[in-house]
Amino acid sequence: MSDNSLVALFLPADLTVLNLLVAFAIAALAGTVKGMVGFAMPMILVSGLSLFLPPDIALAGLILPTLVTNGMQALRQGAQAAWQSIYRFRIFLLVGLAFLLVSAQLVRILPADVMLILIGAPVTLFAVLQLFGIAIPISRATPRVEATVAAVAGFIGGFSGIWGPPTVAYLTALGTEKGEQMRVQGVIYGLGAVALLVAHLGSGVMRVETAPFSFALIPPAILGMWFGGKLQDRINQATFRRATLVVLLLAGANLLRRGLMM
Template sequence: MDTLFPLLTPVELGLAALVAILAGFVKGVVGFAMPLVFVSGLTTFMAPELALAGLILPTLATNALQALRQGFPAAVQSTKEFRVFLAIGGIALLASAQMVRVVPAQMMMAIIGIPVTLFACLQLTGYQIKLSGHSRSVEAVAGAVAGALGGLSGIWGPPTVAYLTALNTPKHDQMRVQGVIYGLGAVALMVAHTGSGVLRAETLGFSLAMLPAAFLGVWIGMSVMDRIDQMVFRRATLFVLCVAGLNLIRRAWFG
């Protein structure tokens, strides 16, 4: 077997590429859920730590693409606008990543999965939960929750999207903001898990190998996203958010 991938068979590598394409497609359409699809798909045939390592570079690269799609100045403005979320989330992610091997992630997944699922289901049935403008305290709480879950599991999308959806963020703005938030979070995740030992020489090659498939999926997904209106985008986002929440509850229940 190729020494670049000592932990996987060729069949497993091919399956992983298919998972990466699907994860990229979902991200291209709604702006998030790449880690969710990656982890959910890859952990069916590989160790969770290897799956977490595999998603790090694709997540970092595709979020950079998403954040910069409307240009660098727009990305900088989004960074300033959500600076509290980013700062608190980054601190929480770095702290929780160091506890990935000692803190039961199932508990955190249940705590996040249940309210996220309820939020998405209520929104889909027509009950509107809205935030009137930025509240820095709410933003800080949302950032802390997203960062803590991200450090433990590599998945920080659901609480982030719930927060942006409650703010009724326009489609292209939401996509860009998510790219900025997840991109900076992915940098922190890479640094944190280089320190934790999850991303190391034997897993780095696998993460690099997932990049082309992830980019292909994102390109297809973004082409679809450009053709749908705000209401369809919102409902698609809420649907994926509901699935994400249910998956977190499943993982919390079954491990």
């Protein structure tokens, strides 16, 4: 039996052994970036995997690695700290969850290009302004602002698997401390990843044919996250903020690219 036949027994027919190895490398890269700045794993995975896989398989592939690594990130400082973050951002979590569950059911019928452009443009603008020193401070997390950002993040996340950029833009504008921002992102994305899994069990994206591929991407994602975490421990708050903004800029530009090229 050939290597490709062995792969076909457990993984989608669109995959070859070479494609699987490339997918492992993409997952490791995504994990490294996430370990360093706390987000961008879904963006890197779905962008990279979509180059050689159908969109639904690429989306399915990111679900389980995202779920596992976000759980690790949320609990890195202990369950009590994670619970405090859940309570503090409860409005964000509840509103984001509701919009994510709704939009996930539209994944096969909703044209994504307009939504990607609408979210990519302000995220890119925010990152550029911040990198050039033009501050957009938010003195406190008002319920209205928090709910609005959560609705946008949840809606785009449901059908694209990417809900990080608006969340990070919000936390960065609040001036969140490095350690807390990493934990909060893990909590928000982790609970969002649970919702994404449940939603796409319903939509049919996560199914018997695609689940093994998603499982297979967990180990390289964890390895990359471990390495990225080592890098993150060595940088100070200013460097962390700049690195976050650079990745955020790339994320926003990538969303614009995807929207314009659809």
